[in-house]
Amino acid sequence: MNGDPGARRPNILWISTHDINPDLGAYAGVWPGADAARTPNLDRLAAEGVRFDQAFATTPVCAPSRSALMTGCHPISIGTHNMRTKAVPPPEVRLLSEYFRMAGYYATNNWFTDLQVHLPGTAFDECSDTAHWRGRPDVETPFFAVFHGMATHEAQLYLADAEFDRITAGLPEAHRHDPASVPVPPYHLDTPEFRKAWARYHDLVSVMDAWAGGLLRQLDDDGLADDTIVVFWSDHGAGLPRMKRAATEAGLRVPMIVRWPARLAGGQVRTDVVHLADLGPTMLTLAGLPVPEHVQFSPLFDGEGRPVEQGEYAFGGRDRMDEQQDSSRTVRDERYRLIRHRHPDRSPLQYQHFADRFPTWRALRTAVNGEARQRAAGLVPDVMTPVQRRATGPGKPELEHTRGNDHLGAGVAARNHPQ
Incomplete structure (x- = not known):
């Protein structure tokens, strides 16, 4: 699995959030209401990278979806399909981070581990709320660093007012949403409860964007932006009824952006139907590592960064x-x-x-x-x-x-x- 030991491999940074659809300004005109929240950092990331307009999770709830992403296998094929379980996958199935560690990467996870399986000790070099690429042994060591933001998780929509005010304190007043005027989809009731939840959803997307922007600035400050594949994704759709936990368009459609200045031309838009879990084999391919035979998803690019045509369907x-x-x-x-x-x-x-x-x-x-x-x-x-x-x-x-x-x-x- 070590490939060419002399090859300089790209760093990889995954910025992940919970429970959002493509509700970023970059998706305006692609997803209804996508420009409701202010998301300058992720809009810039999309302009500098490749935006996927039809990306889909395998499952409309977090742990099974993330199990697919981290194993490269459909949840129904490895026993991770039921929410809240600890499956024992077939012995050949490993977590993506393990392949990178075997290739010499420094792998970190900050900090979420809800993957439906017992986390093996070989999964990460560091897995904690302080895990960071800056902890690697030296600057020449490539890293695979995963950050999971919780700002948009469904539970945040319903915080007590004082706590919600605290976590949104940095949000400018002009970027906040008025429940009285926020759009509500027709399958939801036009009631104060739904209006408040939807207004808070868009506010929290902006809070999440600021958090993602902080990580991107750290990457710039370290002089690593050109050598790092940055991926932004959500695990599934918005955390509201008929969305999260439902096998619907709103339950499965996610934002997905990939940027790598060294190999991928910026400003690209992919409209082909892809799986969120295609990211695993994509990262291995771009890093020059082999994709294990048991992996069920497909690379989105070849080793040179050229688009790879996907299949006709996304399954979930x-x-x-x-x-x-x-x-x-x-x-x-x-x-x-x-x-x-x-x-x-x-x-x-x-x-x-x-x-x-x-x-x-x-x-x-x-x-x-x-x-x-x-x-x-x-x-x-x-x-x-x-x-x-x-x-x-x-x-x-x-x-x-x-x-x-x-x-x-x-x-x-x-x-x-x-x-």
Whole structure:
């Protein structure tokens, strides 16, 4: 696995966040409402690198998605598909960082390790909240450094006001969002709970952008920008109902940006359908290292940085989410998404202890209960719209197919919808 010991290998910096769609200014015109938040640092990164417009996670929740990214294998093939488990993958499966360490890289992780497997001792040189490429033994040692930002995690949307004010203290007033005017997608209720969550979501995307900008400045200060492959990505879609945990466009569509001034021309836009987990074999290929035979995803570039044509489809799905027992599979091409629900008799809004604490989930429960009371009184239910009922009903279609970019859910065609 060591390759050519005399070759100078590129450094690699991964900047990852939780729970966002392509809601960066760089995606304006590509993703609805992408320019709502101010994201100058990541917009600049996209202008200097390659922006992927149709990148998809394998799973709409963090740990299974990250397991795919770090192993190069679909979660369903190595047992990491159920959220909250400690799988034992086949013996040939290693974490990506292990391959880099065997090739002489200094590998760090700051600090998130929710990968669905027991973290082997060989995974990183340092794994802590202080892990940093600056800890490597000397400046000639290449590094693979991973930073996981928590600013946009769904739980942050619902912090107490004083705590939210604290973590957004550096955000200029002009960059804050007014709940009264923030757009709300049609599958969400137009209520104070959802408006506040959406306003905070865009505020936190800007906070995350400032954090990412700090890492990029450190790279510049160290004189490493030209020799370092920088990748920005999110693990899955936004942390709101019918998005996170749902095998929908909004659950799986993610931002993904790759910059390497030494080899990749800036300002490129890739519109082909790709998997987020393609990043693993891509990094190995760009570093001149072999991709193990068992890896199921594909390099996005060849060793010279030339684009590699991908397959026609991106595959994904969801399985158990903590106590939610459900399973769906989905496939996406450049134009359409098809979803097959394996349990159409189960509600898309099953109880989920972690998420049901949040005001948006409680607001949906209240609306469902309100319509039940209307029916009991012999009234026509009018608390929700048809799109909202579809997201909260007692069952769901066996099949759903939509236009690929229709994350708003207004154009769903269904078959075998439970009555």
